[in-house]
Amino acid sequence: MLKIGLTGGIGSGKSVVAKLFGLLGVPVYESDQRAKWLIENNLKVKNKIIDLLGKESYFENGKYNKVYVAQQVFGNQEKLNLLNAIVHPSVSEDFKEWCEQKTSPYIIKEAAIMNKNSGLDKIIYVESPTELRIQRILERDKNRTFEQVQNIIKNQKSETEFKEIADFIISNNEEAMLIPQVLDLDRILKSIA
Incomplete structure (x- = not known):
């Protein structure tokens, strides 16, 4: 089974592309959603985050206090790296277990x-x-400001860096048709799986 990464900067449309693959019956692992689930439901992850950032990281009802955590880590690269060192390995392990349950030609x-x-x-x-x-992003996330969005984009990979790691590129501009691009890639990926 081929493991295919799907990436892009915030607002690029990777979630829409993932949904299109899902409609074709391709299993899709949504890393951000699983990370959120693990942060709230995996006791080991929760305890490590509390040890790093304090009990204020979670509300009394157990929900993740993402506003507090964001205040702690954004602007503090060391704490952000430490938080990522907790979450990313947990997501990797979760992804590995998820893959073991799939039988598709590719995921x-x-x-x-x-x-x-x-x-x-x-x-x-x-x-x-x-x-x-x-x-x-501004249309989708009403609580974000233009400056916040620019800051997020600035802290992600550049277009050049994304292209350097890419084997395939899907264009999602106003003229591009996503469905034919996804159907083409589905054919290609099934042929090499």
Whole structure:
């Protein structure tokens, strides 16, 4: 079974592309959603986050206090790295267990953070113009400001860095048709699986 990474910056449309693959019957592992689940439900992860950032990291009802955590880690690279060192290995282990349950010719792992050495066979990059990405995010996330969105984009891989790790590129601009691109890639991936 091929393990295919699906990545792109915030607002690029990688979630839409992942849904299209899902509609074709391809199992899709959504890293961000699983990370959120693990942060709230995996006791080992919770305890490590509390040890790192304090009990304020969770509300009394056990829900993750993402506003507090964001205040602690953004602007503090060392704490952000330590938090990532808790969450990312847990997601990797969860992904490995998830893969063991699948029998498809290939699976998709959707994640914003991805590298060539992520243990994946191929990587798909969803590209989209920065202005369009910002517009999408502001429409989707009403609580974010233009400056916050720019800061998030600035802290992610550049288009050049994404392209360097990509085996395939899907264009998601206003003119691009996503469905034909996904259908083409599905055919290609099944042929090499």
